[in-house]
Amino acid sequence: MDLDTDVLVIGGGMAGLAAGIRSQERGANTTLIRKGQSATSYSSGAIDVSGYLPGGSQQLLSAREGIEAITSLYPLHPYSILGFGSADNDDVPGLAIERVGQAVEWLTKHLKSTPAQLYGGIDSNLEGITLVGTKKPTALLQQTIWPGEFAVDDEGVMLFLGIKGVSDLNPKIASKTFLDNQARTGEPPHKVGNASLDIAPFGHGYNLSTTNIARWLDREENLVTFIEQVKKKAEQFGATYVALPPILGLEENLKNQKALQEATGASVFELLAFPPSVPSFRLQRGLERVFIEKGGHLLIGHEAEPCGIESSKITEVLARSPRRKVEITTRSVVLASGKYIGGGLAATVEGLRETVFGLMTVTDEFRESGKTRPQRLTNVVSLSPESHSLFGCGLSVDQFLRPVNPDGDATAENLFAAGSILAGYSYAMEKCGLGVALATGHYAGETAAANATGGGV
């Protein structure tokens, strides 16, 4: 089995798919291989671009504000690298904001026709409400997760509506946490209720998952019964907001939300979810569909075989599926293989290793980490605002996102890296994981395509 492609993308999460879609749009034939889903499929339904400053102390009002601060303070943060541009660029924050902003708008446009349709942007961070009743700052929410603006004098009632047998949402606890928070901040709504529905899709009201219910609601005949039940509860509580676990559908969530809002007169929305979730399923699938619609070649279930880089160019990659091998010849490669869960980085007692090409890895302080024991990069406190250095490890790259060797030169002239495999930021602390993946993927796709079709970056 042989394949020839202009751009080969290794990895199929947010970074890989953004790179693939962009590269395909820029006229390069693009093949994307992935083995397994990972971080993007574990996301909550929010796309964070910049939620907190490194250190985790300062909550940011907008992603724009965050990128501006980060690029001024941390010159090797991936956002700063996006801001480097050419040698005569003296406005790193400006270029970084421009590039991230473009990527965000671009994604919003592409996902509009998918169930993962987005709301928001980089000019103002939204507050998504989670399954446990807390709030988190984020740049974009899936449309069906956006509760709407709360007016200052909002007299409305927020109803947390659980589903019997779906353990993700305990409406009682969530409503209590939410109410406590509202009382503390003085923000509306101040009235909160909780209730549960009994819908039993397999004939029983126990041991059900959000995915089960979402699939069930994708079938039109089930929606009618569901609307009736939600309406009854909403009326009983006089609810103006109805918070559901993320169950509105894998495909039909937008339509279902609309039907529910029309029937109840309330804002009906989904809560941000635990991984893996229905919203992340919609996001992953939405991105894949866009890639395929653009003419991209998606090869699921194939893993890049580890290989060394012998010359300054990568021309061939071997992809392995369970019982077959595909030889792929290519002109550019985008490495978006993820971090520890995605498998792009392996942390063992011997040190940190990049798994496909054996590229140099660095710590969050940009020291070579090939022989650093990962234990030394963890904090004694598991949950602390400082997070763990381990999260900041990865590849060091040049201004074109090409991984560099110990001398600081590009390891291969046609190899670009994007997403969580990059060093220099902590997604857990900064709340910027999907944002970095999107913006670097978008840019890597552009450069890889230009390199493949025009020759050179």
Place this chain on the structure above:
Amino acid sequence: MTEEEDYDHIMGVLREERITPYNEDELETVLSIGHCINCGLCLQHCPVVAGVGVERFSGPRSIAVELSRSPPEFWATGDKVFLCTGCGTCREVCPKNVEVPEIVNMIRARIFEHRPDLVPQELHSVDKTLLEHGLAFAPWEDLEDKAESRDMRLERLNLPFYPNRVKERAEVLFYPGCQAEERAQEVREAGKVVLEAFDVDYTLLGDFNCCGLPAILLGDDKTARELAKHLKEKVGALGTKKIVTTCAGCTSNLSYLSERDGWDIPVYHTLEYLIEEIGIESLTEKLTQSEDTQSVTVHSPCHLIRHMSRQLAEYAAQIIEAMPNAEYTESNLHDSCCGGGGMVGYHSPDVAQGVVEENLRAIERTGVSRVVAPCPLCTAHIEEMLFRTGSSVEVDDLTVFIAQRLPKKE
């Protein structure tokens, strides 16, 4: 005690405790299970869980983190592990490469060995047939009846009959698989038509036997290994250089056996052989006009796309697109299990039905008049399920569909 006596003693204790040590070739699978991070991504994608819920089938995660962990208690899991269709979707989405489909077979093998009473009764009858005849289905009693059934099928499908060839040192061994050998005989003949059309130097097995996949799936590891051994001997004696088969399950299992047991022969599905060895250009040249335009969608067998490579789904699409007056429409669930896998249909038809329901709806949504599958087992299963729903969509094996469009030899 001598070393040998020690060994026998330990084996005796293990037997008493109903523990079967892992085979060398199973170790990789066993170790992969330890990598499960309990994330539950597989549960979102498992078509059995989607079809019947996690209460009935606890799903791949439960198999990885619970049901496969304690060798003496494997048999307490029988009501769950026999419901896995082995489609491989979980392995495909797993970020940690956990080999759930393989571990299912290993647990089944241990249940079969130590607690055969917990193996669904229907599977014991299949096993009996395998033991008696070396085939997944009881052979025809009267060979004339068999030939008559074959001729009727060929006439209905307008396919020619070419005499069977058995010879040594042919380039290709054509291995139809049990379903095509005994039941869907038109698929066996269609495979021959394809090879004849391109003047391939091929042979059949003089004495056909099953590749052993059904034995693996029902847990009879001993019979599976026995069948594989016989087949290896027969293939070795014929001295062919390649194996071509029309069955998805056979392709994947023979590819596995060829590597595990050192057959040293590449195995191709008809689709792969056509694209990789014959070439799409030569195929396109030969493809003839059919009488009327057909709108077609493809069902992609799990054993081809997930146990081998997704490239094969593209091969199928390429071939259909090369056909004059065949219009190809992709179903958005073309890659979802037909429900017929893992021998589930034999003992729990309600589960098989639950699994395939969404696929059938997706096929109907495409609005095509025909669905084709490059596997006689998927074909039979989808045909039966569509028939039950009263659908007018027709079903064909893809090899048959191709053979119908190839010139007949004089």
